[in-house]
Amino acid sequence: xxxxxxxxxxxxxxxxxxxxxxxxxxxxxxxxxxxxxxxxxxxxxxxxxxxxxxxxxxxxxxxxxxxxxxxxxxxxxxxxxxxxxxxxxxxxxxxxxxxxxxxxxxxxxxxxxxxxxxx
Amino acid sequence: xxxxxxxxxxxxxxxxxxxxxxxxxxxxxxxxxxxxxxxxxxxxxxxxxxxxxxxxxxxxxxxxxxxxxxxxxxxxxxxxxxxxxxxxxxxxxxxxxxxxxxxxxxx
Numbered sequence: 001x002x003x004x005x006x007x008x009x010x011x012x013x014x015x016x017x018x019x020x021x022x023x024x025x026x027x028x029x030x031x032x033x034x035x036x037x038x039x040x041x042x043x044x045x046x047x048x049x050x051x052x053x054x055x056x057x058x059x060x061x062x063x064x065x066x067x068x069x070x071x072x073x074x075x076x077x078x079x080x081x082x083x084x085x086x087x088x089x090x091x092x093x094x095x096x097x098x099x100x101x102x103x104x105x106x107x108x109x110x111x112x113x114x115x116x117x118x119x
Numbered sequence: 120x121x122x123x124x125x126x127x128x129x130x131x132x133x134x135x136x137x138x139x140x141x142x143x144x145x146x147x148x149x150x151x152x153x154x155x156x157x158x159x160x161x162x163x164x165x166x167x168x169x170x171x172x173x174x175x176x177x178x179x180x181x182x183x184x185x186x187x188x189x190x191x192x193x194x195x196x197x198x199x200x201x202x203x204x205x206x207x208x209x210x211x212x213x214x215x216x217x218x219x220x221x222x223x224x225x226x
Contacts, residue, residue: 035215037163044220045155045163045206050213059213062120095162104210105153105168107175112162 002026002100004110011116017084020113022096029077030054032099035106036070036081040092048094051079086117121145121209125218131226132197140192140205140221147187148211154183154192158203166205167192197223 007021022034035050049060053072060068067090069082079096094113097106122145132138142152150170155163165174167183170190180195194201202225207218 037217045157045208045217047208047214047216050215061214097163104151105165105174106208106210107165107168109162109164 002098002108004096004098004108006094006096006110006113009114009116011118012086014087014117014119016086016117017082018086018115019080019082020094020115022079022081022110024077024079024098027098027100029072030074032103033106034070034072034079034096034098036068036079037095037097038092039095039112040089048081053077053079083115086115088117091115091117120214121148121212121216123207123209123216123218125207125221127221128219129222129224131224133226134197134199136197137193137195138197138223140207142185142190142192142207142218144188144190144209144211148209150186151209151211152183152185152190153208153210154181155206155208156201156203157206158200163206194223199225 003025005023010018012018030053033050036048038046048064051058051070058070071080097109100108124143152170154167157163166177166181171183182193184191202223205221
């Protein structure tokens with residue numbers, strides 16, 4: 001079965017960087033786009049960007065260019081998102097999601113990673 | 120970027136009633152629209168894709184309609200577990216923007 005396992009919660013200082021991971025299993029990792037989504041406490045969903053692991057093609061929302069960097073390791077079927085120059089407004093839950101074995105949609109979601117930015 | 124305007128932001132309803140949520144796209148997106156349900160503290164769950172198709176395992180009381188720029192999501196005969204948050208997302212072009220969300224509350 002398709003699973004997306006995200007890395008554990010992070011506590012980071014302002015100005016630091018964190019690298020979140022999303023390990024995929026149960027489908028061909030290189031054949032489906034992986035999206036990343038941000039959700040601040042009590043707020044809605046915000047699209048950060050997506051990566052196609054097959055060739056590394058990436059798309060970003062303008063707001064997150066320079067803030068988020070998406071990469072993928074085909075050998076371990078793991079997608080990564082690095083967040084840089086962290087500030088309090090980066091404190092949020094971050095989700096990865098993939099179509100898995102389905103097309104035209106993001107059916108499968110990770111459990112989310114909580115990032116807390118605090119001095 | 121395509122803007123998705125979702126309404127209402129919140130709605131009160133009673134058990135057994137039906138509710139409809141609307142998403143308006145700032146430009147045509149064909150039927151490239153998905154609807155998600157999100158329970159508190161949980162990841163979003165896909166309910167509807169391609170505007171009208173029910174995702175696997177989703178109860179038939181959930182339905183979607185629309186194309187172009189106007190889309191609707193309906194829950195018939197509300198159950199207790201349906202009083203959570205719902206989001207639309209356009210998949211026509213990147214960035215794949217979300218609507219602002221709708222929170223359903225029990226009246």
